[in-house]
Amino acid sequence: MRYKNSNIRKYLNTKIIARCAALFLLCLLPLKGFSQAGESTVNALVGMGFENVGWTEDDNERVYILQNSAYRLQGVGISKAVDVIQKIGLPDGKPCRIIVLDNNVPQISLYYHPIEGEAVSKAESKDWDVSYDLGNAWSKARKIKLKNRSLFKVDVLVYPQLALKNLILTQIYQVLFDLSPAVEVSLWKGMKLTGQLKIPVYNDGYGSLEDKIHPGHLTISQRFRLPYNIFGKMTVGYFNADRYGVDAEFLHPFADERFSVMGRVGYTGVGYWDGFKLHYDTEMTWTWTVGGSFYWPQYNTQFNLKVEQYLREDRGVKFEMIRHFRYCSIGFYAMKAKDAKANGGFRFQVALPPYKYKRYKNWLRINTSANMGLVYNAGNERYYYKEYKAEASDNIMEKNSFNPYFIKSELLNF
Structure with missing residues (x-):
């Protein structure tokens, strides 16, 4: 009986560990999706010629940082960046903020807050609020590592x-x-x-x-x-x-x-x-x-x-x-x-x-x-x-x- 109970106990322990591992992997899947979307967006912007590009995310919003070094006109360059972010970089059901730099100094931010139940694909350029206010995200976002740095160029x-x-x-x-x-x-x-x-x-x-x-x-x-x-x-x-x-x-x-x-x-x-x-x-x-x-x-x-x-x-x-x-x-x-x-x-x-x-x-x-x-x-x-x-x-x-x-x-x- 002791031998049989020992085998049952080992079987139950193995089953519990397997379930916990499966649950852990399931939790990581959305995080992996978020990471892929953020990194893909950053890489797309860098490929277009934007500099000082990065992203971060917390429970409240996703934040992108960029500097328009690709287009002569800031309005045109920022509009191009918004178009890319709307297509591949918006989080699902969560606000998104874009902080625009000039020579590494933050100037303005663009903020998109989806309506509850709204699909990401419906986001349009007119839905972004533009302001000098950077929100509460800049203190954290300023510490992230940026790609395609503008220094020494x-x-x-x-x-x-x-x-x-x-x-x-x-x-x-x-x-x-x-x-x-x-x-x-x-x-x-x-x-x-x-x-x-x-x-x-x-x-x-x-x-x-x-x-x-x-x-x-x-x-x-x-x-x-x-x-x-x-x-x-x-x-x-x-x-x-x-x-x-x-x-x-x-x-x-x-x-x-x-x-x-x-x-x-x-x-x-x-x-x-x-x-x-x-x-x-x-x-x-x-x-x-x-x-x-x-x-x-x-x-x-x-x-x-x-x-x-x-x-x-x-x-x-x-x-x-x-x-x-x-x-x-x-x-x-x-x-x-x-x-x-x-x-x-x-x-x-x-x-x-x-x-x-x-x-x-x-x-x-x-x-x-x-x-x-x-x-x-x-x-x-x-x-x-x-x-x-x-x-x-x-x-x-x-x-x-x-x-x-x-x-x-x-x-x-x-």
């Missing part, structure tokens, strides 16, 4: 630069046209190193110094995101408008993301190039800007009102109205400073083709700059209201590229 971008002035009665315009290639590379999170060379193509009336090949922007910038949705950038180096020094700018959108406040401060001196010889003055000047902004989503139109101090320490008020389209941004401005006549004009930026990026051997990319712009000074003011651009890539179109309302409109129209 080199961009060679050619900036076409056109300047016009009308000061001679017998000549409609005097013209300066340069091709200005720039090497841009990121050596750590949020950092960008820019070295630019200005190559004159046509110079009529802009002086002998512009006939010589000489450096343009030579800068190191650091982008960062602080708590409470405060975005910032600090830039050090040689700017345009014959200025060198340091510049810092900040943006804070409110809970109603149509409204935001901005600030900027610069400490610069005069410096100009005679070929590759730099002449500079040690006297430095403070410039600053404080203002507010309202964004009208229905027409993708931005209204800015600023109080500023300019390079000649003249202080004034500036109003801007800028309409943003997919391939261009067009704006009007008006400004008035004490002891100076009112001035105004318009500006525009146009996205340059090609609109798809590609790296050579996953490292070097040679292309035209993201867009080309021009500012028209209607009042022909030559003394007051002088400003500078701290970084070669700064412009009205670039500053709006991660606006949540603009990205949402691109999703709806894609």
Whole structure:
């Protein structure tokens, strides 16, 4: 009897172990499916040229991280990524979030919450909410290992630069046209190193110094995101408008993301190039800007009102109205400073083709700059209201590229 009972006991123990193992494997099957879907989506995005791509998941939501380095226009690139995630990467019955980076710094998130009982296949671009808010997932998602990192990758971008002035009665315009290639590379999170060379193509009336090949922007910038949705950038180096020094700018959108406040401060001196010889003055000047902004989503139109101090320490008020389209941004401005006549004009930026990026051997990319712009000074003011651009890539179109309302409109129209 003891022998028989022992065999029965061994049989029952073996049966229990087998059932537990089977139950454990069944529990792993959905996890394996989740893992395959997440990894497949990441690999698909990397194959398209997106950088800093990764994913993670918990009981509350699935999170994807990506940086659009595949398409010139952020709205188009993000729309392409959403399309891929909707097709192969959405979790079943669980929210999904996409966190979009710029130079490894989080900018916005897109959030999809399925309706209870809704099939995953019914998800559409219009169902995603776009916001500066990253939710509670970023603290965990920032620690995951990303694929196709953007660090140390080199961009060679050619900036076409056109300047016009009308000061001679017998000549409609005097013209300066340069091709200005720039090497841009990121050596750590949020950092960008820019070295630019200005190559004159046509110079009529802009002086002998512009006939010589000489450096343009030579800068190191650091982008960062602080708590409470405060975005910032600090830039050090040689700017345009014959200025060198340091510049810092900040943006804070409110809970109603149509409204935001901005600030900027610069400490610069005069410096100009005679070929590759730099002449500079040690006297430095403070410039600053404080203002507010309202964004009208229905027409993708931005209204800015600023109080500023300019390079000649003249202080004034500036109003801007800028309409943003997919391939261009067009704006009007008006400004008035004490002891100076009112001035105004318009500006525009146009996205340059090609609109798809590609790296050579996953490292070097040679292309035209993201867009080309021009500012028209209607009042022909030559003394007051002088400003500078701290970084070669700064412009009205670039500053709006991660606006949540603009990205949402691109999703709806894609």
